[in-house]
Amino acid sequence: DTAVSQTPKYLVTQMGNDKSIKCEQNLGHDTMYWYKQDSKKFLKIMFSYNNKELIINETVPNRFSPKSPDKAHLNLHINSLELGDSAVYFCASSQGWGPRGNEQFFGPGTRLTVL
């Protein structure tokens, strides 16, 4: 009954490969996010979706493509993986995205290592 789940938890792959990370939330939230946390612990937003529509698209390489098949899922596909993509990727969700602000619920993270 995990609120926000991600798979896989660990992903080790070679440079140049294509990989996907899946995220699912069972909280009934409208908004989902992808964050990247680097080795220095900086956490940066990459994308957010509200009701399956893209609302935040930060400056990330177009090798990263999010896909939201429905409100409960937001997957991240990465093409042509590079060494610099090694990081921990977190999915999160919130009830809406209005100006009053909403608590975000984070998944456990996916540690991606590119060799």
Place this chain on the structure above:
Amino acid sequence: SQQGEEDPQALSIQEGENATMNCSYKTSINNLQWYRQNSGRGLVHLILIRSNEREKHSGRLRVTLDTSKKSSSLLITASRAADTASYFCAPDQGAQKLVFGQGTRLTINP
């Protein structure tokens, strides 16, 4: 950049003592949130304080916000070993675009 910058970067105290962490940001905000991250885990929301609020409490946590100085502080009273974690502030400009800093690594020594 509108990221929240936490200070200090690391803090080590004895169990039972109070821990204070500070956050500064650069632009006007609608609200500011604090999160905790245990090692190897995702972030957990602690408190959200809106721009028209000055102080907020939740259990042993007390958060203050000074919009004139663009700063916030998180106080944890009567610290416990389980409070050992990294703490992040996240200013929200209003589009749910939280911009996190590097966090404060808090260690509670028994």
